[in-house]
Amino acid sequence: xxxxxxxxxxxxxxxxxxxxxxxxxxxxxxxxxxxxxxxxxxxxxxxxxxxxxxxxxxxxxxxxxxxxxxxxxxxxxxxxxxxxxxxxxxxxxxxxxxxxxxxxxxxxxxxxxxxxxxxxxxxxxxxxxxxxxxxxxxxxxxxxxxxxxxxxxxxxxxxxxxxxxxxxx
Amino acid sequence: xxxxxxxxxxxxxxxxxxxxxxxxxxxxxxxxxxxxxxxxxxxxxxxxxxxxxxxxxxxxxxxxxxxxxxxxxxxxxxxxxxxxxxxxxxxxxxxxxxxxxxxxxxxxxxxxxxxxxxxxxxxxxxxxxxxxxxxxxxxxxxxxxxxxxxxxxxxxxxxxxxxxxxxxxxxxxxxxxxxxxxxxxxxxxxxxxxxxxxxxxxxxx
Numbered sequence: 001x002x003x004x005x006x007x008x009x010x011x012x013x014x015x016x017x018x019x020x021x022x023x024x025x026x027x028x029x030x031x032x033x034x035x036x037x038x039x040x041x042x043x044x045x046x047x048x049x050x051x052x053x054x055x056x057x058x059x060x061x062x063x064x065x066x067x068x069x070x071x072x073x074x075x076x077x078x079x080x081x082x083x084x085x086x087x088x089x090x091x092x093x094x095x096x097x098x099x100x101x102x103x104x105x106x107x108x109x110x111x112x113x114x115x116x117x118x119x120x121x122x123x124x125x126x127x128x129x130x131x132x133x134x135x136x137x138x139x140x141x142x143x144x145x146x147x148x149x150x151x152x153x154x155x156x157x158x159x160x161x162x163x164x165x166x167x168x169x
Numbered sequence: 170x171x172x173x174x175x176x177x178x179x180x181x182x183x184x185x186x187x188x189x190x191x192x193x194x195x196x197x198x199x200x201x202x203x204x205x206x207x208x209x210x211x212x213x214x215x216x217x218x219x220x221x222x223x224x225x226x227x228x229x230x231x232x233x234x235x236x237x238x239x240x241x242x243x244x245x246x247x248x249x250x251x252x253x254x255x256x257x258x259x260x261x262x263x264x265x266x267x268x269x270x271x272x273x274x275x276x277x278x279x280x281x282x283x284x285x286x287x288x289x290x291x292x293x294x295x296x297x298x299x300x301x302x303x304x305x306x307x308x309x310x311x312x313x314x315x316x317x318x319x320x321x322x323x324x325x326x327x328x329x330x331x332x333x334x335x336x337x338x339x340x341x342x343x344x345x346x347x348x349x350x351x352x353x354x355x356x357x358x359x360x361x362x363x364x365x366x367x368x369x370x371x372x373x374x
Contacts, residue, residue, distance in 0.1 A: 005269050005316075006274075009274070013229075016226075020230060022228045028221035028222070030221075031220040031221035031225065032224075033217075034220045034224070035218070035220030035221065036213065036216075038216055038220070039209060039217075043205075043206075043209050046208060046209050047205040047206070047209075048174060049205075050201055051178075051202055052177040052181070053201075054200075054201030055182070055194060055197055058181070058185070058194045058196065058197035059188070059190050059193070059197075060190050061184035061185075064184060064188075090308075100318075101321060101325075104322065109322040109327035110327055114327075118322055119333050119336045119337050119340050121315070121317075121318045121321075122318040122340075122341070123337050123340040123341035123344055124310055124341075125310040126308070127308045128173070130276075130307050131304055131308075133280065134279060134280055134304055135283070135304075138284045139287070140287065140294050140296050141294040144301060146296055146300075146304050146305070149301060149304075149305045149348055149351040149355055150304055150308045152351040153305055153308060153309035153344045153345065153347050153351070154309075156344040157340050157344030157347075161336070163340075164336040165336050167336075168335050169332065
């Protein structure tokens with residue numbers, strides 16, 4: 001069923017516009033050109049972030065942070081094995097995907113660990129990446145309380161992931 | 170963001186120096202920029218596609234319909250925006266795309282929404298409460314069908330990849346609530362207002 005969503009959405013948008021007699025391709029091009037401009041605007045931020053995260057992973061700093069945070073994880077009801085995911089999830093989408101895939105391979109998708117990791121992955125998004133992307137596109141530099149608010153959503157998500165897996169599964 | 174960036178990199182270098190991972194770090198330093206460009210290229214395709222779709226949806230009046238349908242919700246969450254404006258429409262598309270699990274589509278809409286909010290509210294380079302709310306809603310992620318997660322589960326031999334769905338729904342919902350509450354709470358905090366007022370000469374809500 002999930003396979004249908006994207007094709008149906010696109011067909012729906014185009015079909016509706018066709019009925020309303022919108023010049024489809026020309027209008028599409030207008031929008032697509034904006035997309036190009038946006039990519040150009042966000043490229044610098046992307047380079048910086050991917051670079052920084054890559055360094056963190058290669059240096060083993062991420063592993064160290066996870067070990068240091070293991071007691072906190074225990075407090076939140078999160079097994080030590082999902083901590084790399086918890087750390088990476090707010091920071092890097094590809095990093096999180098790598099960590100998630102790794103956890104599933106090592107512990108299996110049906111174990112408690114695998115399930116908690118899955119719920120964590122499915123119920124949160126990449127915080128810093130989103131912040132960097134959105135704000136650099138709109139040329140915002142003072143982010144005020146964005147980071148604490150977004151992180152609290154992530155932490156809540158992790159906590160409830162641990163909770164609900166144990167309650168419901 | 171400025172300091173985080175500095176700390177991430179310096180921290181990584183220090184760590185590598187201490188743990189003897191310098192070769193790996195060196196390699197990463199050289200290859201990661203290429204990775205970033207690859208990522209940007211992938212994004213560019215998606216951005217162009219969905220920005221194009223958004224333009225079509227706008228021209229046909231679809232986004233306005235969606236905006237009207239979601240306006241009670243938007244009014245509750247985004248106090249400082251014109252409920253029929255471009256920003257509200259873009260936000261509706263963004264939220265709808267997120268909900269349907271169209272992560273790749275949600276991002277362009279979200280970026281568009283952010284730019285529209287900036288245009289409507291004209292606050293220079295400071296994030297407004299509505300911008301923060303938008304970011305929080307996107308990072309908290311309320312998805313009906315977490316397709317990518319399920320796909321990975323299936324790839325790892327799980328025969329019932331969607332069995333986590335109720336748990337995901339509950340965790341998502343509560344994390345969204347937590348994020349919204351935190352955003353609203355911090356928006357009202359005296360320090361947040363002072364910081365914002367100082368920057369913009371008192372034009373905040």
